Amino acid sequence: MATIFTPGPALQSNSSEQNRFMEKLMAKILSFYDEQSLIDVTFKVSNPTAVVPAHRLILAAASPYFENLFRGEQGNNPVIEINDIDSDTLERLITFCYTGEAPITVNNVGAMLKAAIVLQLNDAINSCVDCIMKNINGYTLQAAYTLERETQCERLKQKLIEYEIKNFMEISRRVEFLSFDVEKLQRILESDNLNITREEDAYDAIKRWFNYDEPARQEQLPILIASLRLTQFDADFLLTHIQPLSGCELLAFKAISWIREPAARTKINIRFTEPRATCEKTLLALGSTEMNHNLLQYNKAEDKWQDYASLEIDYTYYCMILEDDNLIFIGGRKSGVSSKIVRSLNIRNKTWQNLPAMNQARCGHCVVELDGKIYAIGGLEGEEVLSSVERYTPSDGWESVSSLIVERHSAGAVTLNNKVYIMGGTNTPLRALKLVECYNPDSNIWTSCADMTECRVLPHVKVHKGHIYVLDTYSANRRQSVERYDPERNTWSKICCLNSDWARIAGMSLDNKLWLFGRLESDNVPSVSVYDEHNDRWVEKCSLHNVDGLFRCIVPVALVSMK
Template identity: 80%
Template sequence: MATSCAQTLALQSNSSKQNRFMEKLMAKIFCFYDEQSLIDVTFKVSNPTAVVPAHRLILAAASPYFENLFNDEQGNNPDIEINDIDSDIFERLITFCYNGEALITVNNVVAMLKAAIILQLDDAINSCVDYLITHINEFTLQAAYTLERETQCERLKQKLIEYEIKNFMEISRRVEFLSFDVEKLQRILESDNLNITREEDAYDAIKRWFNYDVPARQESLPLLMSCLRLTQFDADFLWTHIQPLPGCELLAHQAISWIREPAARTKINMRFTESRDTCEKTFLVVRQSEMNHNLLQYNKAEDKWQEYASLEIDYTDYETSLKDDNLIFIGGCKSGVTTYIVRSWNIRNKTWQNLPPMKQERRGHLVVELDGKIYAIGGLAGDNVLSSVERYTPSVGWESVSRLIVGRFCGCAVTLNGKVYILGGSNNNGNLKLVECYNPDSNTWTSCADMTECRFFPNVRAHKGHIYVSDKFSANRSQSVERYDPQRNSWSKICCLDAEWARITGLPLDNKLWFFGPPKSDDISSVSVYDEDNDRWVKKCSIPNVNRYTCVVPVALLSLK
């Protein structure tokens, strides 16, 4: 009979009639559970004491743990004690056995995952892990690593690796990265989907990891270097950077031979010879022309700009942040009034969404994103200079954090090594050369070395472990660009920019520093890229027909339609 029934179900599994039958069946089962009807087992759970009724058949079908329990002699008892799971968590997971859903929160996800592992509820485990990954900023990555070590959950381990591959540039700069074991780092580096701009990014990450404990990691270095797409480097890079590393001489020689001797490639044993499937990066510029706002996209292959979208915006002086494919417009002025407004525009589907407003109206403020949180710093409310700081997360909304040491407006903010740096700006005492650093772990601001000059509305970017700064507004024939070294807490000047390239904003692309200048008399905006080896600026295609642009953001080119 059982075989016949199973065959019938299989034949009907795709029919609407069968679907309707299963829906009615499950609805009745839910009814029995809600009404505690036909209950045949009761669990007595401690911490705190509670009684949880259920149906053996449903639980046994949902979990091997319950199936084995009920087939055991002790499992025949109508009352069963559970001592190693919190009563509230246990009841939530029993409910999960009936409807496949459970209320998971940042506060209970650890207990839920551990209990789901004990009860062998694979679907609940998956739900907990998926929740953790999507809420990693609130839960914290460090806590996720700790949980993975405690539970040895394979699903969590795999999902963390996927997250690390997707967010490799950020992860590789965190302290936790330095403690990755060789096996984990190897799995990440081998991935064709490793989210890096250039192969040098992966090389730099390996070197940071290796230098953290050279004696213990020297033996593993050749294995990790072999995970790089070595044939994507030029011969000079291989000769000067790979060949001198202990144990990597052969790797370098093989890759150089591969590049220089195509006919010999069949005799060369290389692990990876093709490039990764990395997303190429490009720029989007928010451009204003009178009251029209639109986005221009940079076509790197053709070195030209093309329109990507038109934006409906009826206010000005907003600040922007790019987060999860959304361009977020924060604060600004509407009809001469400073606003709290926060709106999000999705780059992929080109739609608007209203987000929770800030606690404080702001214009001339500083905006920066760190670890999934957006910070709105200082600015003006009417004529009042602000020192207040607030940050936004989707789960919490806007919340206040520690105030600036010195209030300011029209400065600039940047993130480096897990901290926020703010530079320059102005207040009631005039333009500033003051620099402050915010540590989110301690929620404190500290003063850093002053810039060499006061800078109003400077353009600032972090690049290769340093901070670069120049002015947007300069009347001089040439203006200075200076670079901050956080290790030495010191500033040094680099090659000046011509006056026609004043008012610049720098962004990293192709592991280089790009600068975007202002409109000149012919309404054309200059673009240049910094040649670090020769300390000079190289002109690129200009941005056309610009009265003003408000931001430049790097995005993944291959995902744009």
């Protein structure tokens, strides 16, 4: 006679008694299994041939597969053959049905996952996926992709997408990324948690994916472009990069209208208008006095700077660049000798790592990043002024590319429109330069551009809204000139002067504005200003009382949290 078990009041009110009862019950069941007592079913398995005894009731309770098997035609057979699972794997999973645990390793996880899916053991599937993700790295990722395709495991697929979202900058440069289907890539790009520091990173990844098979992906491109936060680009970028793409004209028009016509935004149907959670921008600066170096983070809400980390750096005249979540220090001078050293500081965990050294020692050089490659340009080796250029990729290390037309050090460099620009600097003690060169990585050629209006040594050069802005570090007359380069017209024009004896422009516009750091006239305290383009003037924002000395580098990051 069938009965329905309902826990009594005593067991409900005393969970410890219930737990002890369940522990005793499971211990007895396990002893039956270990002793092969009261066995009522045996599985005959090949590869290698073996028999695996078990209890029908336990297996049926643990898995819908076994429940349906035992209710079927061969359910009452004392011996049941299983041909699509090897004996070792089946025995481990039968044990899992009793204990909820199994010896899952990197070596057997593939077979275990496939068998767990066949046997409909969801908890075992979860354990297998957890093992895969716990041990995933650059070497095992390809195997994980292959296993996901073979098994069509939804949980593994979801966990891989979470991994790709979190490690998007690394994943987007792998060869496997180029074979992602459009649905998978769209799902990743739509995530608000996509781990990028700027929306341009997502655009660059789409372009790499698209260029891999342009004819086949032409119709899919608008789907991915629509997944971007288009309103986070400026109008010039949308006009230059998005509007020319086939099928993306309307997307660009809507985003430009949203940017330029705030009053009409409620009438514009555009999917994403807010920045991603990971792209909430902040500024990170490196301030120094002699050998004391401090990383500082700007708190926009409180309009002030906060200490983030203290660094030990025993050399000078190095260059820095932000690469994903690392500050990479390249070259420099120690004890009067130029250096090849390359070191990486992880911003998140504040740990150092040595990277492959450059081929040539350099100080006073320029460093830029373009399409996942880091370029070291010109500089000094001892007293020799360099024209040589080398670039770094994790796969190939440092390799030489075409040299500059004119050797130089103490110059400024940026990337714009998939090209590298270098300007100013000096190549003799008495000769300052206003020469500008442009490097095209596709042709590996440097070409001359229009000269700046003035010679500039140690200029600070930054890209903002499709133009290059340049100003000097120092000015003898306390009135610094700032000029702007238009790459389409190949022309330079001056904008308003700065009442400042030293300054530099931030590495990325914050809130779509150009930020400047300097010491304004009649004020000995460093401060932050923002360029008001409409009125052609600089507006002071805040002072930097906790920084004494020049900034070595100013970078925007979305990698650190406010303290």
